[in-house]
Amino acid sequence: MSGRYGFWIWTTLIACAAVIIGAMGWLTKEVVAAERERSLADARADLQERIRLSLWRMDTVAAALMIEENQRTALDEGVLPAVPENPLVRVRFKVGTDGAVETACEDAELVTQLKSLLSESGEFGNRFEMMCAVAHEGGTQWGANDYALGNTKNAEGPRQSFEYQVEANLKERAVRGGVFNNAVGKSGLAQQVASPEAAPLTAAGMFQPAWIGGESFLLRTMKQPGGGVAAMEGAWLESDGFRKVLLDEVVDLLPNAGLVAIEPGVADALALASFPWKLIPGEEALASTSLRGPLVTSLTAGWVAVAVALLAGAALVHGVMKLSERRASFVSAVTHELRTPLTTFRLYSEMLDTGVVTDESKRAGYFKTLRREADRLSHLVENVLAFSRIERGSAKSAVSEYEVNELIGGMVERFEERLAGAEMVLRSDLGKGLKFRGDAAAVEHVLFNLIDNAAKYGVSSKSNEVVLSAVAVGSRVEIKVCDQGCGVAEDDRQRIFRAFHKSAQAAAESRPGVGLGLALSRRLARQMGGELDCREAESGACFVLSLPKVA
Numbered sequence: 045m046s047g048r049y050g051f052w053i054w055t056t057l058i059a060c061a062a063v064i065i066g067a068m069g070w071l072t073k074e075v076v077a078a079e080r081e082r083s084l085a086d087a088r089a090d091l092q093e094r095i096r097l098s099l100w101r102m103d104t105v106a107a108a109l110m111i112e113e114n115q116r117t118a119l120d121e122g123v124l125p126a127v128p129e130n131p132l133v134r135v136r137f138k139v140g141t142d143g144a145v146e147t148a149c150e151d152a153e154l155v156t157q158l159k160s161l162l163s164e165s166g167e168f169g170n171r172f173e174m175m176c177a178v179a180h181e182g183g184t185q186w187g188a189n190d191y192a193l194g195n196t197k198n199a200e201g202p203r204q205s206f207e208y209q210v211e212a213n214l215k216e217r218a219v220r221g222g223v224f225n226n227a228v229g230k231s232g233l234a235q236q237v238a239s240p241e242a243a244p245l246t247a248a249g250m251f252q253p254a255w256i257g258g259e260s261f262l263l264r265t266m267k268q269p270g271g272g273v274a275a276m277e278g279a280w281l282e283s284d285g286f287r288k289v290l291l292d293e294v295v296d297l298l299p300n301a302g303l304v305a306i307e308p309g310v311a312d313a314l315a316l317a318s319f320p321w322k323l324i325p326g327e328e329a330l331a332s333t334s335l336r337g338p339l340v341t342s343l344t345a346g347w348v349a350v351a352v353a354l355l356a357g358a359a360l361v362h363g364v365m366k367l368s369e370r371r372a373s374f375v376s377a378v379t380h381e382l383r384t385p386l387t388t389f390r391l392y393s394e395m396l397d398t399g400v401v402t403d404e405s406k407r408a409g410y411f412k413t414l415r416r417e418a419d420r421l422s423h424l425v426e427n428v429l430a431f432s433r434i435e436r437g438s439a440k441s442a443v444s445e446y447e448v449n450e451l452i453g454g455m456v457e458r459f460e461e462r463l464a465g466a467e468m469v470l471r472s473d474l475g476k477g478l479k480f481r482g483d484a485a486a487v488e489h490v491l492f493n494l495i496d497n498a499a500k501y502g503v504s505s506k507s508n509e510v511v512l513s514a515v516a517v518g519s520r521v522e523i524k525v526c527d528q529g530c531g532v533a534e535d536d537r538q539r540i541f542r543a544f545h546k547s548a549q550a551a552a553e554s555r556p557g558v559g560l561g562l563a564l565s566r567r568l569a570r571q572m573g574g575e576l577d578c579r580e581a582e583s584g585a586c587f588v589l590s591l592p593k594v595a
Contacts, residue, residue, distance in 0.1 A: 050365055057361055061354050068350050072343055079339055080331045088329035095325055096216045098294035098301065099316060103220050105293055106318035109286075113262055113279055114250050132289065135280045138266070139168075158280055161257040168256050171263060213313035220317035251279070253319045255305055259283060260319070287321070300326030370543060377559065378424070385417035416465055423496065430489065431543070431564045434571070441483040441571045445594050448478040448514045448521065455488050456512070459495045463510055466499035468527075473513040479594035480521040486568040487523075487589070490576065493561040494525040494587045502527025502584060520574075521593045526586040537578045541566045565589075 109132060116136075135158050137147040145159050162168045251262040260283040266275040287303045294301055302324040306315055314323045335343075392410045395401050401410060452474055460470045491512075498510045507528040514523045532540060543563040562576075569576040574591040 053361060053365065057357060061357075064350060064354065068346065072347075075339065075343065076335065079335055084329060084331035087331060091325065091327065091329045092213065094297040095314065095323065096213065098297045099216070099314070099323060100220060101293045101297075102290040102323070103316055103318045105290055106316060110251055110262070110318060114264075132282050132286050133279045134282050136278070137280070138275050138277050140275045161259060161280075164257070171254050171256070214311075217311075217313060217315065217317055253308060255308070255320060258305075260286065260305075286319075290321075298323075298325050298327065302326055373559070378428075382421070382424075385421050388417050389414060419462075423492070426489070427493070427560050427564050430568070431560055434564070434567050441486060441568075443481055443483055443572055445479055445481050446484060446487075448480060448523070449474045449476055451484055451487065452491065452512070452514070452523070455491060459492065459512065462492070462495055463499050466503060468499060468503065468508040468510055470495075471509055471511050473511070475514050475516075478514055478516055478521050480591040481594055482572040482574065482591045483568075486572055487591075490565040490568050490589055491523070491525065493565045494589075497561060497587075498525060498527040498529070498585075502529035504528045504530070504584065506583070516593055517590075519593050520590045523589040523591070524586060525589075526581055526584060528584040530585075531581065531583065532578055532585045534580075540578065541576070 109130070112130065113133070135147055135149045135151075135154055137145055137149075137158060139145050139162065143163070145155075145162060147155055147158070149155055149158075251264045254261045254263050260281040262279040262281065264277055266277050290303060291301055303321040304324060306312060306320050306322045308320040310320070310322075312322055314325075315321065316323070392414055396407065396410060401407050452472075456470065456472055463470050495510065495512075502510060504527070509528060511524070511526045513526075514521060516522075541562050543560060566576040569589055569591075572591060574589060577588050577590070579586050579588055
């Protein structure tokens with residue numbers, strides 16, 4: 045195949061390979077991106093589930109504290125201890141409408157801090173007025189914080205989607221707010237019903253949290269039995285301790301979580317329903333860095349399949365091009381091999397037919413030349429036909445046991461005759477008693493090809509002798525054909541057994557032959573269970589036919 049066509053064939057193949065690899069690369073990129081997104085969505089959903097569970101736990105702990113405080117009677121009863129038994133409550137106090145602060149705490153420094161917080165911060169006054177107004181109107185103080193979030197819509201869409209998780213968080217907060225309201229509200233009602241006449245003041249509502257001066261408080265209004273707000277009761281909480289208690293409840297879910305203060309009633313999805321704190325998860329949802337086993341297997345299989353397909357395509361194209369080159373070489377070689385004897389046939393036949401040659405000795409020489417060329421053509425045709433049968437798989441070997449000297453001895457005359465045409469002589473040393481297993485016709489074909497090659501390439505100024513010998517080596521009988529010619533280069537010792545291949549030197553010198561004899565001979569040898577090799581020799585070329593030995 046010409047270089048121009050070969051260039052376009054390889055260019056087309058490379059272009060197709062680039063398109064296939066590009067498409068596979070894009071597909072792999074998209075699949076990996078989709079897998080990363082799926083992994084990230086799963087991680088996000090898992091984090092949100094842990095956040096919701098953490099909020100439930102913290103609201104449960106906070107509800108317990110709120111219920112405990114709601115069930116206490118007013119400070120006027122004088123039954124509360126001066127130092128609260130709950131370590132999360134620093135001071136319990138009462139503030140009248142005139143702003144006077146009353147407490148049973150005996151820690152003067154702590155009381156001073158409390159009064160400073162209540163008097164210096166306008167937050168307490170505003171909170172007092174708002175809660176008094178709500179109590180006067182008969183509303184619920186807790187409802188003013190809008191924790192119920194009754195307008196929250198149901199979560200829709202895939203569980204892994206961000207929108208689903210946002211709506212689910214808001215819905216969960218509404219549910220927690222409702223549960224909290226119900227539990228804490230009932231605890232305050234139980235306290236009022238249990239002792240309706242126990243004190244001149246009774247609670248007008250349940251405690252609700254508030255931030256005053258950066259500190260956490262629980263506040264509720266107090267009213268006279270006959271009606272009207274008379275005071276506000278409160279509890280100053282240990283904010284840092286309370287935060288630690290809440291975070292300890294969720295350390296197994298969110299080990300790096302934190303809580304930050306927010307304004308009461310803020311409708312934040314991560315806010316507690318019980319206290320004005322917002323949960324900071326302390327971690328982000330991260331996609332897995334590793335791909336799932338089945339996905340990796342599928343992508344690997346896909347890439348392997350693409351690579352195998354491309355390599356197979358390249359090998360096929362290479363094989364087709366090599367076959368085309370071999371066919372072209374074969375046609376060229378056969379044409380050349382046929383032209384010379386045909387020309388000789390035509391010339392000599394014309395001379396003999398027209399009576400130009402009258403000398404009997406010359407006529408005998410011409411007939412000898414014609415016979416030699418006919419033998420050459422016959423040998424060429426035999427090689428081509430035998431190689432064709434082997435290629436089609438129709439060749440069969442009739443393997444039997446033979447004695448070397450008897451079988452090959454009968455072929456020596458033919459070998460000598462072929463060498464005589466090249467002015468060379470044969471020296472045989474076949475030994476005695478050596479037996480081997482093989483096909484007689486195939487052995488003769490192989491040895492004649494080796495003798496023919498020696499006649500073509502083994503001519504040397506040193507010696508015109510070709511040695512045919514046989515020797516037993518282990519379980520094999522080795523039959524050698526060695527000449528004293530230029531030999532075979534080490535790099536060519538395997539390539540010369542390829543069909544239609546010649547050594548570099550033979551090709552350069554345009555020696556006769558189509559490059560088929562050695563390829564055919566090796567295949568024939570292997571069909572018999574033997575082998576044909578070219579081995580290193582002191583001088584010239586040495587070919588060894590190895591066949592199974594018969595004991």
